[in-house]
Amino acid sequence: MTAPVVDTDPQQWEEHGVRLDVEGELALVTLCHPKRRNAQTPAMWRxxxxxxxxxxGTVRVVLLRAEGVSFSAGLDRQMFTPEGIPGEHSFVRLASGTDAETDAAIAEYQEAFTWWRRADLVTIAAVQGHAVGAGFQLALGCDLRVVADDVQFAMKETSLGLVPDLAGTKPLIELVGYARALEICATGRWVGAEEAAATGLANLAVPAGELDGAARDLAAALLAAPRNAVIETKALLQGAGGRSYDEQRTAERAAQTRRMRDLAGIGD
Structure with missing residues (x-):
């Protein structure tokens, strides 16, 4: 299977449902196919x-948002048809490839969901309406989530005979724990704003009309802190799960030493 060409033109990105705006240290990434409820395609992922x-390199915070009533209704269902989306691999074609070919295709899709955890950025998803399947996993890809009171998360892949494969399973478990993550995925049920906030899936839930303002306020608060201190803190927290208590203390000391030397103008 030959992979489609990756688009590098921002105008093409917008045609595929993604718009990028940069405001100094803040980048705004907007899903902009509201008439299709921001249904996702491989072209959108690319x-x-x-x-x-x-x-x-000047960007420190990325705010992911979506136009329309839904954040993302999930995967474009045309992918499930025998003919698929013109120019893309249908599920039938993916399934008929070799293990290596199918693995490579899914790995390419996952790239759209993984860069949000980069060490040099803090990313926020502002989520309203439905965030289903791939939409749920895209929101999970971000470091933080602000949700509108009408939000409805659902992981529908298992109900369709599939599994969540767009890098969302690990952050989901880290946020809500194994038992709740399994129940959410295996049942495909809806998770509303109140539960999302109570379980840690969302950092903040606000009325729908206040979503953009609340997300921007959070971005501004993140930008108020010194960049290198935020980067060091994010790295400490990201790595904590894989370290013992004593190893984490050692990592804290090393990070603090770097920060103090940086502030004092003392090089390595």
Missing amino acids: ALAAVGRSLP
Whole structure:
């Protein structure tokens, strides 16, 4: 199977449902196919991956948002048809490939969902309405989530005979724990704003009309802290799960030493 060409033109990204705007240290990534409830396609995933690679080095915070009543209704159902989406691999074609070919295709899709955890960025998803399947996993890819009171998360892949494969399973378990994550995925049920906030899936739930303002306020608060201190803190927290208590203390000391030397103007 030959992979489609990756788009590098921002105008093409927008045609595929993704828009990038950069406001100084803040980047705004907008899903912009509201008439289709921001249903996701491989072309959208390639555009999202390209956005991540193209961000200026000055960007510190990325805010992911979506136009319309839904954040993302999930995968474009045309992918499930025998003919699929023109120019893309249908599920039938993916299933008929070799293990290596299918693995490579899914790995390419996952790139759209993984760069949001980069060490040099803090990413926020502002989520309203439905965030289903791939939409749920895209929100999970971000470091933080602000949700509208009408949000409805659902992981529908298992109900369709599939599994969540767009890098969402690990952050989901880290946020809500194994038992609740299994129940959410295996039943495909809806998770609303109140539960999302109570379980840690969302950092903040606000009225729908306040979503953009609340997300921007959070971005501004993140930008108020010194960049290198945020980067060091994020690295400490990201790595904590894989370290023992004593190993984490050692990592804290090393990070603090770097910060103090940086502030004092003392080089390595």
